[in-house]
Amino acid sequence: MSTLTFNIEDKYVGITIREYLQTYNVGKPVIYKYSSNHLFEVNFKAVNSEYRLKKGDVLNIHLEPYVMNDIEDVELDIIYEDDDIVIVNKPFNVIVHDDGASEDHLTRRVNMHFQYHGYHHQVLPAHRIDKETTGIVVFAKHFIALAYLSNLFESRQVVKNYICVVENKVKDKTGSIESKLIKDSKLQKMVVSPHGKLAITHYELLGYEATRSRLKVQIETGRTHQIRAHMASINHPVVGDILYGVSSSRLLLHFSEISFPMIRTKKVEHFVSNPPF
Structure with a gap:
């Protein structure tokens, strides 16, 4: 059984394990399940979720086992x-x-x-x-x-940047698209509509590739097909987008950068993935 270990910081002294886990937005049903199954330990002694944390405590949480059949070593990037x-x-x-x-x-x-x-x-x-x-x-x-x-x-505490190539030459070096998107059940795609949910997209022109444009795109919201629908709405569909534009060998859209505060330190870290196109 895998085990999580947390060294309790001074700012958490005096609160219960339940309250401690709620600072990470863990729901009460999950906390209750782990407590009922005796999966909490403090200083290697079993406790329940109402135990009040003390200075110097070490909280161990035994994670519920999950076993797959017919496993093999899968290569991951x-x-x-x-x-x-x-x-x-x-x-x-x-x-x-x-x-x-x-x-x-x-x-x-x-x-x-x-x-x-x-x-x-x-x-x-x-x-x-x-x-x-x-x-x-x-x-x-x-x-x-x-x-x-x-x-x-x-x-929206996560900064998300994408790289994409869109059809036609984008004139402005930077721009923003702010509109509401909703799923059209007949077209089976997202469309701009006053009845939809607000979506905010920012883009920056990185350069031209023949008649196309390479963009860096940042999304403030995370709506379904947001970049694809927004870029199509300004007549610059993503290359290879059969749903919102014209089909080609593949969709030229890549989630390239992400920044967010880490779970234990709360320090914002930045991670990068280079596009394959």
């Missing part, structure tokens, strides 16, 4: 890894989550890799990118990291 997270470079044409139809997906590959190397706890993605998009995907190695990262994404 790992950008960064520590005890809490792993950042993976997603290849083209691979989905992030299990969609119920495809046997192969990035989450399965990541879990097979960790199972093979002796880490028997489920590793889950904190966000997703499209099947055709390449680049950064951040995975949580345990429930505390997943709760913490999910809150960062939801509260």
